[in-house]
Amino acid sequence: MDLNALLTSAGINIGVSVALISLYSILRKQPSNLNVYFGRRIASERVRRLDPLCFDRFVPSPSWIVKAWETSEEEIMFVGGMDAVVFLRILVFSIRIFSIAAIICLFLVLPVNYYGQEMPHKQIPSESLEVFTIGNVKEGSKWLWAHCLALYIISFAACILLYFEYKSISKMRLGHIIGSPPKPSHFAILVRAIPWLSGESYSDTLTKFFTNYYASSYLSHQMVYRSGTVQKLMSDAEKMIKMLTADYPDHAHKPCLIPSGCCGGSVNEFKILSREETVKENVKETAGFADLGVASRDKECPAAFVFFKTRYAAFLAAQVLQSSNPMLWVTELAPEKNDLLWSNISIPYKQLWLRKIATLLAAIVFMFVFLIPVTLVQGLTQLEQLAQALPFLRGFLSKKFINQLVTGYLPSVILMLFLYTVPPTMMLFSTVEGSVSHSGRKKSACLKVLYFNIWNVFFVNVLSGSILKQLNAFSSVRDIPAILARAVPTQASFFMTYVLTSGWASLSCELMQIFPLFCNVVKKFILRIKEDSPCNLTFPYHTEVPRVLVFGLLGFTCSIMAPLILPFLLIYFILANLIYRNQILHVYESKYDSGGQYWPVVHNATIFSLVLTQIIALGVFGIKRSPVASGFTIPLVILTLLFNEYCRQRFKPTFKQIAAQILIEMDRHDEICGRMEDIYRQLHSAYCQFALTSQDFCKAGNMNEGDRNIQDPEAINPRVKLET
């Protein structure tokens, strides 16, 4: 590939991106697309409907870019939660580090590479891209110190930036915890594996245990019921009501069916929490389900939510081993109500370790055998075989244009389609794994997708692109640096096009929301449904975090080998920053939040990228016979690993536990404010299992502290200053 081709490709991609972004800026102004592009805002606030006939609607405008740019971190925090802020921090970190890398590498490393006198030079435009890589530097060249120096600067800059990011994010997390209003999840723990004593219900056993050992802090509890027939009938009834009330277009006031027997009370009836009395008549038929309350009693799971009087007591109960048999009375902090994955709570605790091992193995197998079906199907796209399999296509396929199209695009389309199945598959694995919260499941899926991407995007490409196509590549551990060192520079041009196509294109697709847009069009113009139900999407961290991190990996590994990739990457990150900001502000709802748990993942992935870069550099310096540069790289690897260990010691625990100091202070603050009684009252109805299917409508009936201070984001998130 020569420079000309690269620039052409870049030009085409820039053109496509600009066109799509302009298209977006028109589409977003169409009232019919409101629920595609403003899903979050429809769900949380009433959006002003635009004037239907206005010239402005058909002119692309950059106003949304300005808006996205100007949005402050506090606003993002309020709108998208801590996770959204952390995600944007990844982008900001990437922009910073790759700006530094770009400056160093373009002004120091690139000239050294270009004047390296290993390959013959041509005219600049038709110069091969290989000339710009480290492959052009002569063996034993004295100029390799430039690469080594650049590696040092990049590594140190990355570590310093990582340190300050980790520090600031753990501080932010702390502030987030301190500043958040009292939530039921702060006072609740999830108890699993309650032992079965004959003659007693789980509820009685639990009451006895906690009144005995936690007499001073135990408040109440709520059993989890098996989600079986009862819940199914409940959700059917729910749907019926929904249909019956479909004529009332005001979403916020929909009724909600709650069996009060399982919400702290003891009456075996359902109550309709509705503000409109008009619905009541339609619903009276559903009173027939009342008897089911009794049935649900028999279906108690050995799991329950236990509420405590203080946050600190709940936290202690969640931390400590309760019984001398570690498989009984297993406690953990309860997730927030919206974050709960009810279906997984009733999984017997004893199964969990088996499920974890099974899904881990399944994910590893999936990772390694993924390419086999893909290559097989891609092999099928050989036209001869296709023509043989489907003889009636023979005439059609013999046309040259069709031939080119099919052989040129079909393999990559098939690969793309297969790749799209990866995040849902990993999500499925994470569901089977048994996580009890949506956010935990998403984080687990994120890790799986990350490993998958690093393996299949980076290593498989690097190794299959090089001479060694077999898995044998890894048979000899000591040769890895040399193999990678030979492979990475030759693959640099592929990675550049990967950034151009997959990176930039994915951003445009993300912005356009192609799939929801398509659904919307089908619904509105083909099915003719007029109702504007918002899409209610949550931010897909499990696909986007790995994507960004893999681009980071490409950036680091290519930086000193083939610095030409850096400008393209930088454009990607800047664009991503703007686009994701916009999407967080307008499209995605934040129903649940992990509280910044993605940052340790990002930190580790970045350290991995750095160390991999250094190891590859070691290999390159070895190949180029520069013992001095190799010698200087080894301490760099050690220093980076030590830095990582230090960060693990210094920051990681705050992402796993909350400090006693903080919790006690929060409890005291609430007590001084006299809010405790208020909180206790809310706890009773906090974790209401059977309203699950209609949780969006139930919000009005249950706690709604999330909406309380909606006007003032900063009042809800006061940045508390802490000495850390």
Next chain:
Amino acid sequence: MDLNALLTSAGINIGVSVALISLYSILRKQPSNLNVYFGRRIASERVRRLDPLCFDRFVPSPSWIVKAWETSEEEIMFVGGMDAVVFLRILVFSIRIFSIAAIICLFLVLPVNYYGQEMPHKQIPSESLEVFTIGNVKEGSKWLWAHCLALYIISFAACILLYFEYKSISKMRLGHIIGSPPKPSHFAILVRAIPWLSGESYSDTLTKFFTNYYASSYLSHQMVYRSGTVQKLMSDAEKMIKMLTADYPDHAHKPCLIPSGCCGGSVNEFKILSREETVKENVKETAGFADLGVASRDKECPAAFVFFKTRYAAFLAAQVLQSSNPMLWVTELAPEKNDLLWSNISIPYKQLWLRKIATLLAAIVFMFVFLIPVTLVQGLTQLEQLAQALPFLRGFLSKKFINQLVTGYLPSVILMLFLYTVPPTMMLFSTVEGSVSHSGRKKSACLKVLYFNIWNVFFVNVLSGSILKQLNAFSSVRDIPAILARAVPTQASFFMTYVLTSGWASLSCELMQIFPLFCNVVKKFILRIKEDSPCNLTFPYHTEVPRVLVFGLLGFTCSIMAPLILPFLLIYFILANLIYRNQILHVYESKYDSGGQYWPVVHNATIFSLVLTQIIALGVFGIKRSPVASGFTIPLVILTLLFNEYCRQRFKPTFKQIAAQILIEMDRHDEICGRMEDIYRQLHSAYCQFALTSQDFCKAGNMNEGDRNIQDPEAINPRVKLET
């Protein structure tokens, strides 16, 4: 090596062992050796001096064997602590599993091997040992199912035994915790990295913190002081007093010097805790040190012992993250007073992670480069070189007998001498690592020695004995099973002689206590010192546990390959059981106890041995072209690993934490008995730093609940029945 040679070697070793054991049974009756062979009993009880002139003294008798055999587990627990019981359980477990293995392998596998028709048979006595190994079975033989079946039986038996042992030991640990009398360590935590606030002493900062956050449970604290000049002077003063009072031969009543300023009080004076007023005059000179109390104030470390009102409160405070900066206010449960390693407490907490990494790396490097100097020195023993280096020896070395002796024995002697340096080196590493307790340091050293032994005894021998002498052996991961499978059967005869010589000989040496005996002889008959100071040895778990586990590893890996090793191993374990019982009863003192923390190490090592055996079997079945047997072995590996994971889930947490239930019950029990006030009083003087150098003498002045119920071991350790 043929059968004849093996039997001769076994005969010689049996003869030597019997001779040494008989010698021991005479030596132990000599009054002059009392302090060598009855060190523990001298230290803890008054031993009846034997009649000096009695014929019986010079006749070997097996009475000690009977005594050792009859000792119950409760007695061992009382005398040697939980760790001694766990150690003997390793031996009992080994006897059980290798009895099963011996029966299966000698009656099922050995005939199959012998009649395998691969090698030519000779007369039984001069039959090569190789004939008895799996090497004699033909390729593709249908009889390999016998090996596979034996492997299954051994693996399942081992897992079942391991499960019940783990269960019973965790129950015993629980009983030990519940049954132990109230100890200061139950109520104390060790706080490190107390932040430095200008204008305040560490003590004030700590008081503020704990009275603020642990107001209801905080009792008092005691700072740790830098061990510098003060302590040195203190110990000098101590020695002086010891010298001055040397004329008073009654050990138990020696005086003890305690600066009361650091023992909870505030008076800057030293008190002499002595029951004999006669000593006082001699000591009055030491009052000059009184001013040093003030100096010690300025030398506070950022570390302290904090005492709580209940065990549960102390445990919670040790478990929880205290501050939002995880590098400050680091808490852990305090070790018992005798277990404390004072020198390591003042290490700044921030250094610990670095020290851990450094010692880990040092240990790994030591493990790999250990053989290099050994081979070099062994190379020097080539007589020509020696003669060249030291020309005056030339005549001496040219004699044939000397020549044989030097070339035959010197290399192995050098190897042995180098091997003796391993445990002290590992102990040194563990000290540098920064463990705050003797037991923790010993366990850490035990792990290091274990890895070292597994590597240097098993792998280095197996791999250097086979064709592949280079480290390249491990370049290809997939070939490992095949390489091991080829190497292990050929090395079986070496391992047999290793068991005979190193195993049996080490037991005889252990029994004879050669080094202390030698010291004693030198002291009594050359230096003419008459005083009988006991040796005060603690059981060397860090050398003995790895030794036994490595023999277990040899047993498992050789069992189906070369079953002839099993009888010798069985004899070793039975002998070891008797001898170590005797040593625990008579020789070693138990100053500190880890509470059975060695069992998880043993469990993991055994699982490792099992899986390694299965992998080697997989390789063997591969070489012998038996796909069925290979196919059946793979699920066995998976099942073993799953079993291990289950045990980790089920039992491991009880070795890391103590269940809340247990602690709360213990606290309640004490409260009901009205012992709390008593305990609180004792806490004040519990961790007295500067009495360290004379802790043995201080015992009388401090708590002595260990001696309280000395008559009735079962009263001290009531076996509490728990539902686990």
